[in-house]
Amino acid sequence: MSDQRATRRISVFDTTLRDGEQAPANAMNPEQKLDMALRIEALGVDSVEAGFPASSPSDFEATRLISKELTSARFATFSRTTRRDVETAVEAGGTVNHEVQMVATGSDLHLKYKRGITREQSVAEVVDTVAFARSLGVEHISVGIEDATRSEDGFLQALTESAVEAGATCVIIADTSGCTTPDQYGTLIGKIRRWAPAPIRLSTHCHDDFGLSLANALAGIEAGADEVQATLGGIGERAGNTALEELAGVLAYKSDHLKVHTDIDISAMYAAYTALRGIIRLEQPRNKAIFGTYAFGTTAGIHQQGILANPETYEYVEPSRFGRERSLLIGRHSGRAVLRHLLEQLGVEVDDERLHELYRVHIAERAGGDCEDLDIVKARLALELGRTLVPAS
Template sequence: MTETAASRRISIFDTTLRDGEQAPGNAMNPRQKLDIALRIEALGADFIEAGFPASSPSEFEATRLISRNLTSARFTTFCRAVRADVDTAVRAGGTDRHQVQIMATGSDMHLLHKRGISRQQAVDEVADTVAHAHALGVEAVSVGIEDASRGEDELLRGIALGAVEAGATCFVVADTSGCNLPQEYAALITRFRGWLPDAIRIATHCHNDFGLSLANAVAGIEAGADEVQATLGGIGERAGNTPLEELAALLTYKGEVLGMHTDIDVSAMYEAYTALRRVIGLEEPRNKAIFGTYAFGTAAGIHQQGMLLHPATYEYVEPARFGRERSLLIGRHSGRAVLRHILDELDITVSDTELTELYRTHIAERAGGDCEDISVLKDRLAGQLLGAALPAAA
């Protein structure tokens, strides 16, 4: 899809391998990170955050591998506002297609309780590190403002203006603690858009502590942000980050309403997510949007009746579009419609009395509480009814 006046292209920054990987239980070795990076690149991500090279030899090696193997996406390294971190990042990945992301301290709470430095020191260290990155030959330097959602405008504006003067090309406005409402986050992005030249990119980075990471990211891009930082499956610190698949799905279906689009290949996302789950040992959730086991499944009789007549009655998001399949599950809430559907497929005709008995024994009073796939019931009915007498009515 080409960008038009009515459709603004939103850049995608994937932080699965940094923010996602640093959360408990999500550790990956360098080769595993490379595999996931290549899968994310194939989806069409614009930037892939390789990790924090100065933090460990493993992160350094992962950055080295990713920087040498990506062919279309740019890679990003995470650095503190310390020259030595940038030196290490450049040694790991060089400068070609390399975006260095420098973390700024964005709130008085963090300055006082974590850093023990003044506002001016926070402004100065970021500007100095940005300038140092440019001196090393890095053209794209991003400033990620930690806890910006609880930051004071005087501090945030000072960081922004100082970093722009030093050569920063992008600002990441982080709702680090996931505390913002969408309207609060939108207002914050609006203020940053007013402080910064139009040529400077703004990215969202939203955490999901209130379940609002997607809503906040959308509010941010509606307010003028150009890019969304997201992760596959929404993995990340605490409750996670903006889920890439939910953002891509939303822009696929509501892009015209929002006047925005991305180039993410939504049909390949589930395969990439499945590979990620295997690597980090993540169980598939049952009810997660787009990627949940039963995101496109139902056991409710009323829903099944409608979907058998026309899937769109209850299925707004189409599973095939995302590499998924719809599933009809048989459980105690299923109705006679699904039973009639199976019998029609088997070319079996039964009386109303016989249908009632089949419904009672196979659905209403079925042993066990778990649902089963419709194909299992179909096989069982075929074995029972084809060439066999029907059960007697109760």
């Protein structure tokens, strides 16, 4: 275990209930959002984004419910850079323990084709909306620069410095289209850090269109970011966001190397993810890191032989640390090592000829494209060999 006193703490902003929920097929009602907010808070995140109160009565109600129930995490809301959106967010959740997050238009592409405004107008509305939030008594104000990774330095500097001067306490650098690479994103975060020095919080918001959201977030941390915005299972727009479990997992294992850590309880994340999948009817992927059905399972004989001798041979990431269990499954790629393992459990010794025959009948010729649980094969072997299975204690 690493000495956390020697590493820098990274805060975690969970946006499962906002960016994650706004993606197709992920809708949740206010009561479901409250349930998930409490589960996510229990993981040890610093902020839970409740939603976009001005967008719908449902998000307004979810914000109202969540704002009253969180006890250890701050709740956050999403707004455009308009006074009315911020006013609605405050109406829904008040100002106590409330992080008002507003999105600034950050690239010429978005200015021209989405907003129809100039750079100067974008900066002006950020300044006005931040000042308005301050006037309402909001203490935690975040300005998220949308499409920052396709912007230009002069414009980004103007947005950043103007937001901070107006009273923003956090600047979020959004790779909205998931277009950047770790070296590019790290360089950008380094620039923003110079324009918004501590104690201003600097947060990453990365999308996974190229499968680089986690790598980009880590590059951002190494360049000086204080916080990562993430979602359970990486759900979110298009290919999704930085996955909370992947971020927490890497920092749990690599904190000494990266010199950073989080306070996330990695052992409880899978239960929270399972609850989320139930609510939004999300099928469990087979091969997703940490949360995939077979993230800790294998049918490969070479792997099984190593794992049976010492799990560390093929398991750098330990399933038990994430509330998961190892699964060795029987398929056509399984070898004789797992068969010997089952026979040992049954207390049976056979010669090589008999072993070969049992392998042919119970593994090689039975296993097609699907795989079988060890207990099923073990029961079949016991039946053929006349052994009585002893129930697991």
